[in-house]
Amino acid sequence: MPDSDDWPNDQGRPWGLRLLALVGALAFVMLGINSLLPVLQQPIPLPLPTQPKRGDSRA
Numbered sequence: 001m002p003d004s005d006d007w008p009n010d011q012g013r014p015w016g017l018r019l020l021a022l023v024g025a026l027a028f029v030m031l032g033i034n035s036l037l038p039v040l041q042q043p044i045p046l047p048l049p050t051q052p053k054r055g056d057s058r059a
Contacts, residue, residue: 013021
């Protein structure tokens with residue numbers, strides 16, 4: 001019989017719960033990264049409209 005002064009030994013969490021916590025944490029991080037990507041990307045420059053040349057008489 002162990003002494004009553006000893007602290008209980010924490011065995012940790014089962015592997016299934018550890019894996020579930022890891023997947024949840026990774027999903028949370030991925031959601032955060034995906035929500036920041038549009039802010040961090042460079043804006044795509046709009047193409048300039050083509051203007052006919054002055055000598056072109058097809059207008």
